[in-house]
Amino acid sequence: MLFQLAFLALGEEIAWRAFFQKQLNKTFSIIQVLLISSLLFAIGHFNQGNPVIVIYDIFFVFINSILYGIIFYKSKNAWVSAISHFAANLFSVIILVFI
Template sequence: MTIPNWVKDHRLILGFFLAHLLIFFTFQDKNIFWYIFTATMLFLISYSIMHEEIEDQVPLFTYLSLGSLSGVILFACFLLGSLLIDLVNLPFAKEISRLYNRLSPTVLWHYIVLMLVIIPGEEIFWRGFIQKRIQKAANVTTAVIASSLLYASVHFYSGSFMLPFAALITGVFWGYLYAWKKSLPLVIVSHLIFDLFLFVIYPLN
C-alpha cells in the first residue's frame, strides 16, 4: 500500500498533532474553555502563517457577498436539519441543547474572541494550512475530504457525537468553497455569518 505524499509532510503532521494536543486540553474544563480555546487558536494561526501564505484571489465585494450568502445557505441547511430532528422526534435535540449550554459564548468578550480570533483561526489553520498542504500532493476532493475528517477528529474531545458530525459537514462545505475561490477572507466571512446565526440571531436550541 502506497502512503500518500501529504502524509509525509512533516510540518502538516506536526501542526495536526499540536492541534489535537491543544484542543484536547481546551475541552477538559468548561470554566476555562474560552481562555484555552483562544490561546490555542492564536498559536495555530502563528504556526500556519509561518508555513503558508494566506490566499485571497477574489475582490472585496465578491468575498463579502459570496461569503455572506454561503454562510446563510449553510445555516439554512442546519436549521432544516434541526426542524427535521424535531419533526420525527429524534433523540438528538437534548444533545444539541447540551452543546449550547456547555460551549456557547455567554459574555461579551467570548463573542469578541469568537469573531476576531477563533473563527479566523479555524479557517486559517484547517483550510489555509491543512487543506492547502494536502492539496499540494492530492486532488481537490481528496484534500477537502481528508482535511474535513481531520477537522472533525479534534471535536471528539468535546464528548459529543454531534459536534464532530457538524464539523465534518461544515468542513466539507468550507473546504470546497476555499478550493473553488482560493480566498481565506471569503470562507472566514462565511464562517462568521454562520456562527452569527447559530449563536445570536437564531440559536437551534
C-alpha cells in the same frame, strides 16, 4: 463575543484552509483533501458528553468543514471562508441562545 467568534473562525480558516488544505492540495485530489482535512477538523472539535449529541456535532462540523473547504478552494481566499465560518458560528450561537 462577536470578536471571539470572528477571531476563532479566522484562525481556524488560516490554519486549516490556507495552510493545511493548501499543502494537501499538492499531493491529493480536491475530494481527498476535503475529506481528510474535514475529518481531522471534526475530530479536533470533539467534546465529551452524550454520545448522540457528540456524534451529531462531529457530523455537522465535518459537513461545515467540507463547505468551508469548497469555499476556500473556489475563492483561494481564507477571508471568504472565515466570513462563512463566522456566519455559521454566529447563527449557531443565536440558535442556542434564543431558541
